[in-house]
Amino acid sequence: MASTTAEAALGAAAELDQLAVVRSEADVAALRHYADFLPQVVTRYNAERTRPSPLGNPSPKSASSPTLPTPSPSPSLR
Structure with a gap:
């Protein structure tokens, strides 16, 4: 997006x-200009993706999918 002439005149x-799109600290370092908080956001995002879930679900980086229990059939109503 280019600056307007008026903006350019004001400096x-x-x-x-x-x-x-950045996914790592290396991606951030490869950028020429970025917001000063971006490295911390990327670090926190990656830490949360690798932390085990308190619910016992595998982390998103896990190759296996969770195994869900098979529901037992409900008793038939007579």
Whole structure:
């Protein structure tokens, strides 16, 4: 997104001129400019993805899918 002529005359640049998908600290380091809080957000996101779930479900990085119990048939109503 380009700055308007008026913004350029005031010395203002576009605040958002590029989007990027980042998944690691290395991806953040490869960017030329980024918000000062971005490294902390990426670090926290990765820590939460690798932390075991309190519910016992596998983490998203796990290759296996959870095994669900087979429900028992309900008694027939007579």
